[in-house]
Amino acid sequence: MPLPLEKEGMRTHCTMLGIGHLNQLDTYLSPQEYTGTQVRLLQENTKNTKLIHGRVTMQNLIQANGGYSQSRTDKGKYMSGMLEWQMALLHHWHVLPRLTLLAGPQLGTHLGFLYNTRNGNNPAQARLSADLGISGAALYRFVLWKKTMDLRYQASLQLGGLMFSPQYGQSYYEIFSLGHSDHNICFTSPFAAPNIDQLITLDAHLGKGTLRIGLQGLVRQSHVNEIKTHDWSFAFLVGYVKNFQLVLSR
Numbered sequence: 001m002p003l004p005l006e007k008e009g010m011r012t013h014c015t016m017l018g019i020g021h022l023n024q025l026d027t028y029l030s031p032q033e034y035t036g037t038q039v040r041l042l043q044e045n046t047k048n049t050k051l052i053h054g055r056v057t058m059q060n061l062i063q064a065n066g067g068y069s070q071s072r073t074d075k076g077k078y079m080s081g082m083l084e085w086q087m088a089l090l091h092h093w094h095v096l097p098r099l100t101l102l103a104g105p106q107l108g109t110h111l112g113f114l115y116n117t118r119n120g121n122n123p124a125q126a127r128l129s130a131d132l133g134i135s136g137a138a139l140y141r142f143v144l145w146k147k148t149m150d151l152r153y154q155a156s157l158q159l160g161g162l163m164f165s166p167q168y169g170q171s172y173y174e175i176f177s178l179g180h181s182d183h184n185i186c187f188t189s190p191f192a193a194p195n196i197d198q199l200i201t202l203d204a205h206l207g208k209g210t211l212r213i214g215l216q217g218l219v220r221q222s223h224v225n226e227i228k229t230h231d232w233s234f235a236f237l238v239g240y241v242k243n244f245q246l247v248l249s250r
Contacts, residue, residue: 011047013242014212018042020235022067024078028125028166028227029116034078036069038233042216052091057102059135061086065233075118080231082112082127086156086197088135103136106156108195110220122171125229131161131188131195150203158195161188168226186224193222203241210241 022038090102112127137154201214
């Protein structure tokens with residue numbers, strides 16, 4: 001993420017790859033928790049806009065992950081995948097010469113699946129939701145070993161939205177083939193579906209390039225239609241940042 005107000009039209013593209021720990025629960029498929037490994041691809045695009053006299057940064061995050069986990073008894077295994085898009089408009093305040101705070105609304109959509117290799121009936125669960133939340137970040141620039149560094153902490157919280165969920169014991173055949181729907185589109189809130197994202201990144205400006213390393217923790221959790229789910233993950237990320245400025249003719 002570029003420091004806001006550095007230059008008009010400044011944009012940043014960053015692609016990061018990561019790997020980390022995964023803890024999953026879905027009582028529609030199994031009452032047990034599954035633990036394993038998740039690989040993650042994160043694409044972040046930001047740009048400084050002209051909104052509110054140039055004090056708003058737009059951030060787009062696209063995340064794709066795949067996971068493989070197993071139960072404690074090692075008899076059941078999960079395979080999972082998720083694609084997420086989040087867009088935030090972050091107003092910024094320069095509270096100190098090197099410190100900038102940002103906060104604003106965030107829109108998110110999530111599409112994925114969870115497959116249990118052991119189940120014969122109802123072996124898979126679909127993940128589909130959309131939500132509106134808030135996001136906040138702190139950016140700090142400093143110099144270390146004669147190199148410019150940018151340290152960021154960002155956290156996002158879902159406030160409300162919609163998600164798809166079958167009833168406990170209801171099959172997908174009943175929903176989609178027989179048309180027996182039963183409150184399968186549910187309203188969500190921080191109480192029914194607390195979704196929290198946390199991201200820490202460090203940018204090291206090395207010559208003409210910028211190396212980014214980071215730590216990301218994701219909490220995806222819900223309790224609707226008598227079904228409890230959670231996907232807790234923590235990953236180490238590394239990637240490359242590309243900064244450029246659009247030059248527009250007047």
